[in-house]
Amino acid sequence: xxxxxxxxxGGLLMCAGDIVALAGLLTWQQRAPDPGTRxxxxxxxxxxxxxxxxxxxxxxxxxxxxxWSPEGATILADL
Numbered sequence: 001x002x003x004x005x006x007x008x009x010g011g012l013l014m015c016a017g018d019i020v021a022l023a024g025l026l027t028w029q030q031r032a033p034d035p036g037t038r039x040x041x042x043x044x045x046x047x048x049x050x051x052x053x054x055x056x057x058x059x060x061x062x063x064x065x066x067x068w069s070p071e072g073a074t075i076l077a078d079l
Contacts, residue, residue: 001073007067025045
């Protein structure tokens with residue numbers, strides 16, 4: 001049970017860090033000096049990195065749901 005709580009806390013901290021990284025990425029894109037640079041930052045930086053960050057967030061949330069499912073303790077014990 002203590003392992004579940006510690007993994008949950010770690011996962012929630014990673015989710016919070018992921019959201020902060022997404023906010024920083026969007027802020028970086030919006031602070032471009034001109035529209036051309038803003039568009040380039042969107043296509044070259046924000047879209048690929050936000051895709052990776054959102055996939056990480058989705059995977060973390062799925063892992064937390066599996067961890068707290070009725071079979072979560074047996075899955076954790078098998079690790």
